Amino acid sequence: MEQVSKATEWGWELNSQTSWWDWKVKELWEYRNLWLRLIRKDFLLNYQQTLLGPLWILFQPILTLVTYILVFNKLIGISTGNVPPVLFYLIGIALWTFFSESFIAISFTFIHYERIFQKVYFPRLIIPLSILSANVIRLLLQLSLLTIITVGYWLLYRNPVMMNSWMLALPIAILLIGVNGLSTGLLFAVLTAHYRDLTNVASIGIRLMMFVTPVIYPMAVVPERFRQVAALNPLSPLFEVCRFALFGEGTFTPTQLAYSLFVTLLLFVGSMMLFHKRVDKLMDVI
Amino acid sequence: MSETIIQIENVSKYYRLGTIGTGSFRQDLQRWWTTRVRRREDSFFGDNTPLPSSSAILALDDVSFDIRQGEVWGLVGANGAGKSTLLKIISRITRPSQGVIRGKGTISSLLEVGTGFHMELTGRENIYISGNMLGMSKADIQHKFDEIVAFSGIERFIDTPAKRYSSGMYMRLAFAVAAHLEPDILIVDEVLAVGDASFQKKCLGKMQEVAQDKGRTILFVSHNMQAVNNLCQKSVWLEHGRVRELGETRTVVTNFLATYQQNTLQKTWDTPENAPGNQQVRFRSIELIPESDDPQRLINVTTPLRVSFSIWNFEPETWINASLQLYTNLGECVFELPTASLYCAKGVLEGACTIPGHFLNDGVYYLSIRILKDASSVLFDFQQCLSFEVEDYRENTAWFGKWPGVIRPTFPFAWRQVATETAHSL
Numbered sequence: 108m109e110q111v112s113k114a115t116e117w118g119w120e121l122n123s124q125t126s127w128w129d130w131k132v133k134e135l136w137e138y139r140n141l142w143l144r145l146i147r148k149d150f151l152l153n154y155q156q157t158l159l160g161p162l163w164i165l166f167q168p169i170l171t172l173v174t175y176i177l178v179f180n181k182l183i184g185i186s187t188g189n190v191p192p193v194l195f196y197l198i199g200i201a202l203w204t205f206f207s208e209s210f211i212a213i214s215f216t217f218i219h220y221e222r223i224f225q226k227v228y229f230p231r232l233i234i235p236l237s238i239l240s241a242n243v244i245r246l247l248l249q250l251s252l253l254t255i256i257t258v259g260y261w262l263l264y265r266n267p268v269m270m271n272s273w274m275l276a277l278p279i280a281i282l283l284i285g286v287n288g289l290s291t292g293l294l295f296a297v298l299t300a301h302y303r304d305l306t307n308v309a310s311i312g313i314r315l316m317m318f319v320t321p322v323i324y325p326m327a328v329v330p331e332r333f334r335q336v337a338a339l340n341p342l343s344p345l346f347e348v349c350r351f352a353l354f355g356e357g358t359f360t361p362t363q364l365a366y367s368l369f370v371t372l373l374l375f376v377g378s379m380m381l382f383h384k385r386v387d388k389l390m391d392v393i
Numbered sequence: 394m395s396e397t398i399i400q401i402e403n404v405s406k407y408y409r410l411g412t413i414g415t416g417s418f419r420q421d422l423q424r425w426w427t428t429r430v431r432r433r434e435d436s437f438f439g440d441n442t443p444l445p446s447s448s449a450i451l452a453l454d455d456v457s458f459d460i461r462q463g464e465v466w467g468l469v470g471a472n473g474a475g476k477s478t479l480l481k482i483i484s485r486i487t488r489p490s491q492g493v494i495r496g497k498g499t500i501s502s503l504l505e506v507g508t509g510f511h512m513e514l515t516g517r518e519n520i521y522i523s524g525n526m527l528g529m530s531k532a533d534i535q536h537k538f539d540e541i542v543a544f545s546g547i548e549r550f551i552d553t554p555a556k557r558y559s560s561g562m563y564m565r566l567a568f569a570v571a572a573h574l575e576p577d578i579l580i581v582d583e584v585l586a587v588g589d590a591s592f593q594k595k596c597l598g599k600m601q602e603v604a605q606d607k608g609r610t611i612l613f614v615s616h617n618m619q620a621v622n623n624l625c626q627k628s629v630w631l632e633h634g635r636v637r638e639l640g641e642t643r644t645v646v647t648n649f650l651a652t653y654q655q656n657t658l659q660k661t662w663d664t665p666e667n668a669p670g671n672q673q674v675r676f677r678s679i680e681l682i683p684e685s686d687d688p689q690r691l692i693n694v695t696t697p698l699r700v701s702f703s704i705w706n707f708e709p710e711t712w713i714n715a716s717l718q719l720y721t722n723l724g725e726c727v728f729e730l731p732t733a734s735l736y737c738a739k740g741v742l743e744g745a746c747t748i749p750g751h752f753l754n755d756g757v758y759y760l761s762i763r764i765l766k767d768a769s770s771v772l773f774d775f776q777q778c779l780s781f782e783v784e785d786y787r788e789n790t791a792w793f794g795k796w797p798g799v800i801r802p803t804f805p806f807a808w809r810q811v812a813t814e815t816a817h818s819l
Binding site for chain 2: 224
């Protein structure tokens with residue numbers, strides 16, 4: 108759309124052709140104010156008129172944590188290896204919440220923002236990006252809570268510090284989890300705009316997905332013969348890398364990591380292509 | 394001559410009829426089968442010259458025109474003529490199905506009042522988020538923030554959530570943001586149709602100011618022809634998605650109104666058999682003639698209207714008179730005007746009168762004519778035999794709100810100063 112034709116000095120041109128590859132990066136940058144504003148709006152809307160405000164970002168995982176420990180650890184007795192269950196579940200919950208909340212919110216982009224999209228133009232990718240960014244901030248807050256608790260464990264129980272050089276890979280693993288959330292979210296956003304019944308598929312899918320991702324169990328407890336199948340999930344090695352970086356325990360191979368990286372990039376490029384090819388045409392469909 | 398800033402070239406837009414976006418998976422499969430497998434032309438989604446089929450409507454059909462910098466264009470047309478679709482395409486919300494639009498400079502589109510506003514957020518937050526969405530930078534908004542708040546007149550409530558605002562306050566704040574946009578090209582759709590008269594006045598005043606003082610290019614859609622006439626130099630008249638006429642606003646709007654006025658100005662019946670009436674009287678003709686020099690015979694508030702009619706009288710030797718009643722479209726009677734009684738024989742009778750100009754207000758009116766015997770018993774009441782619409786007409790005014798009242802007479806109204814205040818008098 109932003110093509111400058113050579114013959115004349117037109118600034119922009121609008122026609123029926125949409126491109127797979129024109130991701131309008133420059134335009135996104137021009138709308139960075141809106142991006143920041145939308146992140147702010149996300150937090151204001153979620154915590155305005157609540158008693159505890161942004162503290163909910165921390166209470167939510169803590170409440171989930173208590174439930175998971177009671178059910179999965181005490182009742183069912185899933186081993187968390189040498190990692191204290193509190194720490195084990197907390198990182199799992201934080202990462203999973205990050206992925207699933209990003210995915211769900213992004214997949215509703217067109218449904219929730221339809222009215223605004225019909226009235227004003229801005230690069231539509233701003234919405235998914237601001238959703239993802241807000242969830243990154245939540246994740247960072249939860250990770251700082253995790254750090255505090257880890258320090259607490261070290262002080263109280265003399266828990267050995269198992270952090271290691273894989274810490275350097277932690278931001279990359281988190282980034283890749285985020286990219287997975289964005290990509291799958293974008294795919295479903297385009298698909299659900301066409302077929303609303305896919306919103307049900309998305310919400311059931313994400314619930315089932317949690318059980319094939321090492322959130323409540325370590326890959327180590329998965330029987331050998333299922334491990335190859337479980338490794339098909341590109342999120343699995345990423346979750347394991349995060350646990351390994353923090354607690355020195357996790358099961359992954361370089362091949363799995365390479366596979367995960369490859370699938371993530373493939374998903375990202377594919378979803379971005381589909382999104383940009385379809386986004387303007389969707390305005391006539393939603 | 395200033396340079397062309399928007400060039401619209403052979404733009405068409407198709408919409409698929411029926412189940413748009415309701416998960417028509419079967420249709421999509423069918424389309425995939427015809428286009429990808431059998432290599433046929435796509436009827437709707439294809440990128441390459443889609444052809445309108447029975448399942449698609451043509452919202453815009455080969456529209457072309459150029460807009461030069463600093464021009465204010467009006468877009469007129471009946472409902473469903475494609476005005477909003479065209480604005481949506483120029484605003485980049487949707488793509489044309491065919492054709493191309495080229496342009497330069499930034500565009501802001503006001504297709505509604507309060508784009509991006511959220512009820513839960515405070516006025517301050519809403520100014521920022523709406524401003525950003527409409528294309529203002531943070532620095533722009535900070536720079537104009539006080540001005541925006543002052544324009545909206547809700548200083549005291551700026552940190553209150555918008556949900557506690559009255560609808561008037563909400564509207565004022567939303568418009569205040571819009572009024573401070575400074576794009577190269579401004580696109581405005583019917584946003585002025587909302588709000589009360591004083592709000593509309595403020596909006597139009599601001600529009601006029603922006604258009605005149607700052608040399609901005611504006612594309613404006615409104616059903617208020619008075620506003621279009623006063624604000625826009627050029628106009629496009631769209632009809633069924635096509636450009637019907639394009640040029641100077643005054644000409645375009647006049648022609649548009651002449652076509653769309655709901656006027657039934659003439660009825661004639663050749664024989665008494667099919668004419669309205671009964672055994673006693675039947676109508677032969679009835680006609681309303683706008684007495685203006687205008688060849689379009691457009692009726693506005695200044696136009697005198699000559700009503701003439703003729704009847705067949707079948708009553709032998711009796712006193713007959715006619716009475717003309719004028720109703721507003723809400724059914725209120727504006728006046729009843731009887732003729733004198735005439736002692737007449739069987740044959741044709743004729744009546745005529747002139748409703749003066751500068752008498753009726755703008756709006757739709759109906760005429761009824763009654764024929765009476767002995768000035769008391771009704772022989773025939775021909776209800777709503779003619780209807781006509783009177784257009785507003787004002788010159789050199791900044792106020793475009795609806796003129797109140799059933800009639801708008803102009804009779805002498807004395808107004809003078811009887812004393813002046815000096816140092817010692819009073």
